[in-house]
Structures are given as C-alpha cells and as structure tokens.
Amino acid sequence: MITAERKPLSEIKEMIAPYKKILVVGCGSCVAECASGGEKEVGLLSSQLRMDAKASGKEIDLKEMTLDRQCVYEFIDQLTDVIGQYDIVLSLACGAGVQAVAEVFPKVPIVPALNTTFLGETKEAGLWIENCRGCGDCKLGVFAAVCPVTRCAKGLFNGPCGGSKTDRCEVDPNVPCAWQLIVSRLEDMGRLDLLRKVHPPVDWSKQQGKGPRKIYREDQRA
C-alpha cells in the first residue's frame, strides 16, 4: 500500500487560491486505507475549504468525487464528463495518481493535497509502518520475509550491527531489530543455513539513476 499524509491547509489554499471552481477528487485505494485520501477525507477537506472561504468572504464552488483508483485510466475516465466544469482539480491521491490524472487531462491544473510517503502496511488501526523501499531486487525469500533494506536502520545484508539492545534497534528503541527478527524466524523455520551466504551490497541501479522505472508485459497489453 502507498501511504500519504495530507498537506498543511495553508499549502493547499495557496495552490487553489487563483481558482473558484474546484473539483476535489479522492482515491478509494491505498490512500483511503491510510485515511488520507478516501471519500471521507475528501469530505473533511471540502468542509474545511468551504468554511474557510465563507469565513473570509470568498466564493468557491466545490465538488467532491472519489474514484476507485486515480492511477488507472478506466477509473480516471469517470472525470471526463465533469472536469470541464471546473478550473482546477485538487487530488487526494498519491503522486502516481495525481500524475496519471494530469496525463489524461493535460490542460487542466491538477494539484496534490497529499504528501506521498512510503510503501507500508496497516500495522493496527491508525498505525502504518514502512516495510518496502521498492528497491527492485527483493530478497525477502532469503531473509525470512523481513526486509533489511527497509527495516534495518543501517540496511545491513550480512548480519546485525551489534548495537541492538534486548531485540530493539539502537537507532530507534521503538523499532524491533530487523536482524533479531530475521534470525529468530529462520531459527523457527529451521533455515539458519540461509545465513551462510554472503550477500553483496544492494544493487541500487535497479531502483534509481535511470529515470522512472517501467514494467512492460506484452501478455498484459491490448
């Protein structure tokens, strides 16, 4: 899941200030799960913007909409009939969603209401934790499904740093030591042998340095 947090209202207001007719568009997928960009959050932000405008004597015309996904054309197409009636789209999607909508409607200003943060999981109600960096070279099969790139503060591939105290990371004692988890899980599975292999450093060329990454599958294409 892609997580995001809402931008400060002052930043949002600055972006939409020159416009009167605003289409506020949420995304019902990842950012709804992390309670930052779903239907309810569209409602909350719209309420704030309407009340703020009224209090400052400004007129705005604001419409609320939420797409199931803002990163897939078939859903973005639902905006086609309404977008022409508005001056600007305030998108509560992740960065990918904002850009996907902008690609489809290049003449309409599309601005983000969220700061996209990380790939994570819903750990418990109201708590989201990063557990994937999208490095492009997943080693979870070797490390008992605990990612040392993301969950070890030092990103170590070949054993713990030695600084952890009672299974807690020395960098942040609120976080469990990733290597403690890796070793104890492999021990439980009887697969400590996996630790005998020495791993080279992460090949970051699979993640960055070549512009936007692309996944291309001929079998999925029309």
Place this chain on the structure above:
Amino acid sequence: MSVYAEQRGIDAIFSDYERISRTLMDHKSAELNIAIFFCQQLDPNQDVNRRVLERELGKRIRFFPLPCSGRIDSLHLMRALESGADKVYVVTCPEGACHYREGNIRAKKRIAYTQGLIEEIGLERECLELIVAPVGTAVTIDELAKGLLARKAPISRSPVHGQKA
C-alpha cells in the same frame, strides 16, 4: 459508492452527513446555534425528551442521537459546523461506563482530531466540546441540554455563517 467505501462504513457516515446537512440551523437568531450529538444509552426516553426542547427552541438546537458516542466521526462534526452550528457538543457516558467498552474514549480522540481541523481554518477549538455525563446520576437529555444552554458562551459566533441580526 466504491466497494472500499462500503467496507469502511462510509455509506452510513455519509447518510448521517446528509441528514446533518439538511438540518440547516437558524441563521437569524441572535442566540448561538447548538448541535448536540449524544449517546442514546444515557437517556432511555431521549426520543421524547429531546423533542420537547426542539419544539421550544426550533432551529436553534439540533439533537443527533448516536447508538454510542464512539459512532461519532470527524465528518459529522465538520458538517454540523458547516450547516450552521456555532457550538457542537458530544455527550458521552462516563469513562468506564460505555456500553461498548471504549466508545467514549474514541469520541474524545475524534473530537481532538477535529479541533485540529477547525483551528486550521481559524475557528476556536472550543466550538467543539466533549461533555462527559455525570457518574451515577440518571440523565435526561433535555435537562442536560438546558444546562449547556444556560452556560455563559465561551465562544463567539461562528465566522463561517456571518454576523447575525
């Protein structure tokens, strides 16, 4: 309505919101408009009791009974303010006395979150207030509301709805 929204119970929240939004409050009265969300477990006769006060005060007061105060959502509070309320109260059972164990604790957190939202637009956080019902005393919602109405208003009228006559 997306499948996801249905899973989150957002359809219910929005139907509540529609009800709140339709309940436009009095924009002409010189008095403050009050919206009261309350746990209906507090007063078994709430349906009768609140209507007495609603008839007496008209659009100045609106009651929103909840099955539990934990049902309250930030969106309800924002829509109530947007629909004309100058002050919104959420009345909960005393701590430790919630029929659903921790609904009143959740209500408190949601009010705190919404206070942050209204402060961002320059409203006073006191526009939203949590009222914890007294322990061990039977409460009728109309009597409790009269007590709230009799308070000296700690807030000014909402700038969202302009100056009243």
